[in-house]
Amino acid sequence: MIAIIKYNAGNIRSVQNALNRLGYNSIITDNKEEILAADKVIFPGVGEASSAMKYLRDKGLDDVILSIKKPMLGICLGLQLMCDYSEEGDTKCLGIFNAQVKKFPPNEKVPHIGWNSFSDIKGELFQDIKTDNDMYYVHSYYAEKNSQTVATCDYIKSFASAMQKNNFYATQFHPEKSAEVGTQLLKNFLEL
Amino acid sequence: MLKKRIIPCLDIKDGRTVKGINFVDITDAGDPIELAKSYVKQGADELVFLDITATIEKRKTLVELVTHIAEEINIPFTVGGGINTIEDVSAVIKAGADKVSVNSSAVKNPKLITEIANEFGSQCVVVAIDTKYVDGEWMVFVHGGRTATPLKTLDWVKKVEVLGAGEILLTSMNNDGTKAGFALDITEQVSKAVNIPVIASGGAGTKGHFKTLFESTDASAGLAASIFHYGEIPIPELKQYLQNENIAIRWT
Known part of the structure; x- marks a missing residue:
């Protein structure tokens, strides 16, 4: 069973649809026991950092996430919330990754919307x-x-x-919306 | 490198695609799901569904359709047409749409843009603008282009950016349906006036029109309907051409 963490962020349905297409059963849940019992956990999200962190703390989900031992994949806002700190709403985050989250300077179009390639990839998430x-x-x-x-x-x-970092994985992009290549990445994660 | 996006637009009425031909891999071009899946396979970067149904039952039918689309396709899609309230937005986003587009409703009630941005994030809000060149000025039109407004297009785009729009879908009524090319001047003026991505629409008739659009403006994407529906320009052929012309596109 795959647990998709339920919190006040959008895009959760899309992740579940992608898992269904790959033939995996999943539950959308904010229940501690269900999250910790899952084979894999996905921490999705589109939304605003400070309100999302507040929601996670109020529900005690911050401690639940930090105690997950199975592979967990954060997506988009999920990745940002797994860092130390975000400039968005001056927010202290979960601190899994030692990184700061900053706002793009307006040198080019912001938001960064669309399809982009990589300058470097490594590790099992990027197999094939x-x-x-x-x-x-x-x-x-x-x-x-x-x-x-x-x-x-x-x-x-x-x-x-x-x-x-250890069992924690995260992507800034949306694998569930990235056609066949995104599906490959989700498959790589699910087969870890 | 960030790629230029190619976006087919599907007109939907009572849950069915309004126009289109049967591609080789589909049997029913009137089925939005089949047509959408075919476009995904062809390499479309995103899809826009524009609901032109006028009945009371509209929202229920649309939400059911959006739910099915979200189950079936693995690229982002936008839903527009008659999105008037935050409840309309909530229903289609919760059904799985990635973005909504608002047009007349945003002109009538600009606060709607901010409401959507606050609740679902700016990335969810595409402000669609129908613009027409009248007496030396690009003006905003509403109600499918039937009604003039006193809004100058360049003023309106700056305002919607401040209000929280994540993207602008700009359709030139002068060019729409002509197949004579995109409206390069207003597209470039709008792209320069705002710092959010601009999707250009209206007038695409040849592969070269997309090349010119991407070379001479800062548009992030080109949207078209009939040339894709009627198979006049197959998307793989368009993308191959743009790649040969050194335009950065996504190649699947």
């Missing part, structure tokens, strides 16, 4: 995926690169497109 494959992004804030970065994307800045 190439640097010139495109993934779908939609975000105005980005995580700075650090030693936990496993994929890099260039738009205005060179930023962390994907990160990994």
